[in-house]
Amino acid sequence: MTERGRKALLLAPAGIWLLVMLALPLLVVFVFSFGERGAAGGYVPAFTLEQYANLPARWTAFKNTLILAPLGTIAALVIAYPLAYFLAVRCSPKWRTSLLILVIVPFWTSILIRSYAWIFILGGRGLPALLESIGIDDIRLINTPFAVLVGIVYGYLPLMVFPIFVSLDKLDKRLLEASADLGSTPWRTFRQVTLPLSVPGIATGCMLVFILLMGEFLIPAILGGGKVFFVGNALVDLFLQSRNWAYGSAVAMTLVVVMLVTVSIYMKFISRLGGQRQDVSLM
Amino acid sequence: MRLYAICVYLFLYIPIGIIALFSFNAGRHASQFMGFSTQWYGKALNNPFVMDALETSLLAAFITACLASTLGTMAAIALQGVKGWLRTLFDAMIYIAIMIPGIVIGIATLIALVTVFGWLNPLLASLWPDGANPPQLSMGMPTLVAAHTMFTMALVIIIVRARLSGMDRALMEASADLFATPWGTFRQVTLPLIAPAILAGFLLSFTFSFDDFIIAFFVAGSETTLPIYIFSSIRRGVTPEINAIGTMVMGASLLLLVAAQLLLRRGASKSNN
Numbered sequence: 413m414t415e416r417g418r419k420a421l422l423l424a425p426a427g428i429w430l431l432v433m434l435a436l437p438l439l440v441v442f443v444f445s446f447g448e449r450g451a452a453g454g455y456v457p458a459f460t461l462e463q464y465a466n467l468p469a470r471w472t473a474f475k476n477t478l479i480l481a482p483l484g485t486i487a488a489l490v491i492a493y494p495l496a497y498f499l500a501v502r503c504s505p506k507w508r509t510s511l512l513i514l515v516i517v518p519f520w521t522s523i524l525i526r527s528y529a530w531i532f533i534l535g536g537r538g539l540p541a542l543l544e545s546i547g548i549d550d551i552r553l554i555n556t557p558f559a560v561l562v563g564i565v566y567g568y569l570p571l572m573v574f575p576i577f578v579s580l581d582k583l584d585k586r587l588l589e590a591s592a593d594l595g596s597t598p599w600r601t602f603r604q605v606t607l608p609l610s611v612p613g614i615a616t617g618c619m620l621v622f623i624l625l626m627g628e629f630l631i632p633a634i635l636g637g638g639k640v641f642f643v644g645n646a647l648v649d650l651f652l653q654s655r656n657w658a659y660g661s662a663v664a665m666t667l668v669v670v671m672l673v674t675v676s677i678y679m680k681f682i683s684r685l686g687g688q689r690q691d692v693s694l695m
Numbered sequence: 696m697r698l699y700a701i702c703v704y705l706f707l708y709i710p711i712g713i714i715a716l717f718s719f720n721a722g723r724h725a726s727q728f729m730g731f732s733t734q735w736y737g738k739a740l741n742n743p744f745v746m747d748a749l750e751t752s753l754l755a756a757f758i759t760a761c762l763a764s765t766l767g768t769m770a771a772i773a774l775q776g777v778k779g780w781l782r783t784l785f786d787a788m789i790y791i792a793i794m795i796p797g798i799v800i801g802i803a804t805l806i807a808l809v810t811v812f813g814w815l816n817p818l819l820a821s822l823w824p825d826g827a828n829p830p831q832l833s834m835g836m837p838t839l840v841a842a843h844t845m846f847t848m849a850l851v852i853i854i855v856r857a858r859l860s861g862m863d864r865a866l867m868e869a870s871a872d873l874f875a876t877p878w879g880t881f882r883q884v885t886l887p888l889i890a891p892a893i894l895a896g897f898l899l900s901f902t903f904s905f906d907d908f909i910i911a912f913f914v915a916g917s918e919t920t921l922p923i924y925i926f927s928s929i930r931r932g933v934t935p936e937i938n939a940i941g942t943m944v945m946g947a948s949l950l951l952l953v954a955a956q957l958l959l960r961r962g963a964s965k966s967n968n
Contacts, residue, residue, distance in 0.1 A: 418773075418877065419773045419777065420773075422769040422770065422772060422773035423769070423770055423773045423774065423777075423781070423785075425766045425769065425770075426766045426767065426769065426770035426785075426848055426852070427770070427784075427785065429766060429841075429844065429845055429848060430785075430788040430789075430792065430845060430848075430849070431788075433804060433841055433842060433844075433845035434788055434791065434792050434800070434845050435788065436807055437800070437803035437804045437806070437807035437808075438791070438795070438799075438803050439807075440803060440806055440807040440810060441799070441802070441803045441806065441807075444806060455806070455810070491703060491706075494696070494699055494700075495699070495700055495703045497696075498696050498697070498699065498700045499700075502696050502697075503700075511700075513956070514704065514707075515707070517949065517952065518707050518708070518711065520902065520948065520949075520952045521711075521906070521944075521945045521948045521949060521952075522906045522922065522941070522944055522945065522948065523906075524906075524908050524922050524925055524926060525714060525925065525941035525944060525945060526710060526711065528714075528925075528929055528933070528937070528941070529710030529711065529713055529714045530710060531929070531933055532710075532713055532714075532717065532933070533709075533710060533713065566706070566707070566710065569703075569706075569707065570707075623794065623796075624796070626796065627795075627796020627797060627798050627799060628796075629798050629909055630908060630909065630926075633926075634929060644796070644798045644909075647798055647799075647802055648798070648912075651802050651805065651806070651913070652913075657806050660802065661802075661806070664799050664802060664803070667796070667799065668795065668799060671794070671795075671796070675794065
């Protein structure tokens with residue numbers, strides 16, 4: 413067999429699989445988003461922009477996602493940065509690997525079960541009961557935007573810590589000594605040396621978390637109790653309850669477009685920094 | 696600084712600890728600890744719905760992992776040195792598979808397959824001999840495995856490709872110069888070197904498929920996987936039984952991940968020598 417033939421034979425199964433199970437379904441969503449809803453649900457072929465014109469009907473879901481996803485990303489960043497800094501700069505090398513693995517481990521266990529744990533903590537007999545005992549009454553935590561935010565930060569913190577750690581770890585520690593030798597205060601060294609050099613890691617972490625959050629379904633479903641819902645929850649509702657495929661496809665396409673725009677902004681930003689995209693391996 | 700780090704670790708591990716703690720709760724109520732007992736583990740393991748869901752999940756995860764690691768490795772090896780449109784197409788599809796949210800992959804697969812099956816089923820029925828029951832294509836285990844394999848195969852290609860690119864090409868050229876057949880080179884040179892990456896890819900695929908809720912929710916049809924079972928139980932209320940299941944699932948995922956981690960580490964140090 414020729415080299416070419418052998419390569420084709422090796423590539424064919426994966427290629428066909430990706431075409432049938434990825435390219436075709438996405439194409440179907442694209443085509444369906446211009447269609448109409450059938451009388452009994454499903455899809456009727458048509459070419460109309462009606463579904464896209466109807467998007468404001470699901471504005472609440474988009475609004476929640478577009479507020480809570482950036483907010484969750486920022487909250488995760490604020491909590492993750494000092495930890496990444498500690499691991500990369502302050503922590504003794506003896507402990508570093510183990511502590512780093514401890515950050516990543518939760519990320520690889522079921523997000524479903526980890527989010528569900530917060531029902532205990534934020535539910536009536538958890539934190540609110542504790543707060544009541546010190547005199548703060550009538551606090552409702554579960555099924556609020558706050559609960560969803562906590563779930564988000566909890567779920568995606570590892571994904572934020574890791575890229576920041578990588579960029580801080582690569583940083584030449586002599587730069588920090590040089591800055592100190594030249595009479596900089598620690599705070600000034602951090603602001604003018606450390607922070608700017610860790611921007612690529614911050615950008616990567618923020619983008620990873622933000623992208624995953626845009627498509628989030630489980631955390632709002634479990635901790636939002638139907639009151640705080642994301643685009644993902646609207647999609648589940650549209651496809652599994654009201655069976656409105658055409659409209660659901662338009663919502664899905666919009667979500668994908670918003671995500672692609674975000675990613676391309678990120679890419680522009682990173683290339684302007686002149687830095688290379690950092691490889692993030694979570695294994 | 697150290698205090699802060701301890702706080703973040705507590706934040707990460709207290710919820711997991713609470714689940715594990717309450718799974719040993721003797722009382723019925725999920726949120727009040729009444730003493731130590733392992734009864735919920737017994738209850739969970741004797742619940743036929745849980746065991747069915749577990750079996751479905753394990754089967755789907757195992758087939759997914761086998762298919763993804765085999766097809767992904769084949770593709771990663773063949774993609775070496777491939778340039779032009781084919782390379783662009785593959786890279787684009789792998790990138791899209793990783794980037795697109797699981798929920799969009801789930802719904803897209805659902806409506807595409809339901810539509811395709813809607814066309815194929817009457818066609819199959821008309822081709823089938825009279826009297827015999829024609830096969831009905833529908834969503835179920837095969838579609839679940841197909842969807843999971845699509846995503847995890849992309850992961851395997853990335854992992855194995857990274858390993859291959861770190862490998863010395865001279866080894867393979869030397870093998871060819873010494874008159875080894877391409878198959879011989881693969882079996883005696885390439886495979887031993889990339890084996891840790893393949894195994895890590897296998898374990899990752901298994902874990903992903905086993906833990907995945909959102910894609911399975913759409914494409915599993917009438918099959919119930921363990922995450923789907925857990926999700927619908929949570930909707931009905933929290934019970935210590937779910938805590939027991941959750942603790943077992945997390946324990947098992949952890950073991951697999953530690954294994955994958957060790958394999959990748961060992962592979963990396965071996966190739967550095």
